[in-house]
Amino acid sequence: MTKTSRNSLRDQIEGEIIGGQYLPGQRLDELSLAERFGVSRTPVREALMQLASMGLVEIRPRRGAIVAQIGTERLIQMFEVMAEYESMAGRLAARRHTDADRALISERHAACADAVERNDSARYYEENEAFHFAIYAASHNEFLREQATALHRRLKPYRRLRQRFRNRMHISFAEHQQIVDAIFAMDGEKASEVLRNHIIIQGEQFSDFIASLQMDVQARQAGSGPA
């Protein structure tokens, strides 16, 4: 398993996009990246190409690569699909979870509880992620897990701006409790339903700030390169 340069670059750049170092709409110059990482343009191009296939960057022929900008409508659609992934994972997890899965979910759920008690919304954000990943794993469908985590990552640059909604933490945790109960009771339909709503509600709340987000993006576009 030799790590090729392009894959390292892909992971690096992906991390920076997800981490918010590069913002949607921002230009990704091949030469700058190549110089910054101390390689030639070739592996950079190949990394960007992969990221384009993943949907994280957009390559416009002869016009360079930019961090993918996701429009309002599409973002809502992606959340709809995300909700379905979660819902499916919950249904499968309820039926298939092992003792180890149960232990891990309990652990993550407890960590969320701890974050709520400390009113640490940043930490809740992280633990929430881990909680959901534990459910993906408990679904025992590796392909689903991959798809769900991929979409999760893809949405992350947009999700992170959501930390403004701090008061949602308590509601979210209450929903987590329902999710855990349903899964542990092996009630797949219940888990499915609660999880779908859990995400859909997030999506609807999203509608609220999506407008402002779009304003951000447009402002950034105007600054670094109009459409």
Next chain:
Amino acid sequence: MTKTSRNSLRDQIEGEIIGGQYLPGQRLDELSLAERFGVSRTPVREALMQLASMGLVEIRPRRGAIVAQIGTERLIQMFEVMAEYESMAGRLAARRHTDADRALISERHAACADAVERNDSARYYEENEAFHFAIYAASHNEFLREQATALHRRLKPYRRLRQRFRNRMHISFAEHQQIVDAIFAMDGEKASEVLRNHIIIQGEQFSDFIASLQMDVQARQAGSGPA
């Protein structure tokens, strides 16, 4: 929208993989492909890289690219997710379909009926695909449509071997009728349920011949390069 060489190549090679010209496990030599398409290795590499991100080919560092081989377990998982896509599309289509969507679905359904009457299973295979695509479109979730069609294509090399199960055509069509009825009655839950079973049943039938399929793959592996 200038079509760059790498994207043409990607589509071309993708088509050949989906079409079964290249079989799972088969080697994809950069130089051969480059010569065959009359270009240099660079765009070929970039095309292969994209196909790798899509999961159609597997690139092992320093060891070349092969058509992705999907194991039994993973194939079943992919069908599970496929069933969920269909189920979701059906639920959304029931709620959101327009008159145009309804007309298109009717049209495709009629085409399937025609294929059944003529007992033309090859044509039914094609029309069935179009029928399902019409439902994706009627979901009015473009992202879902993309995900569903992408997975559909990815499964196609394996699906095509299924034409052996010709007697399923009548059962399939009966299920289609239920799907159409549910969607037109705007009964999202019913459409969702019927569609999930429609695909899941296919998946279960798959289990039957997956063993033989795996044997094929292994035989091919032994012939063109062991693991």
Next chain:
DNA sequence: AAAACCAATCCTGCATACAAGAACGGCGAT
């Protein structure tokens, strides 16, 4: 003064060149 046109520059896309790791075959040793 604003808009359009033109030229120079920059960047992308493809081709080619070079280096290094992996597969393959032959040879030798046990």
Next chain:
DNA sequence: ATCGCCGTTCTTGTATGCAGGATTGGTTTT
């Protein structure tokens, strides 16, 4: 005779070179 070792060859991975389109700035024209 079979197994293992070593050198050759082939293929991949990265760097560089070159051509063409896009962008930008200045100039001209209305």
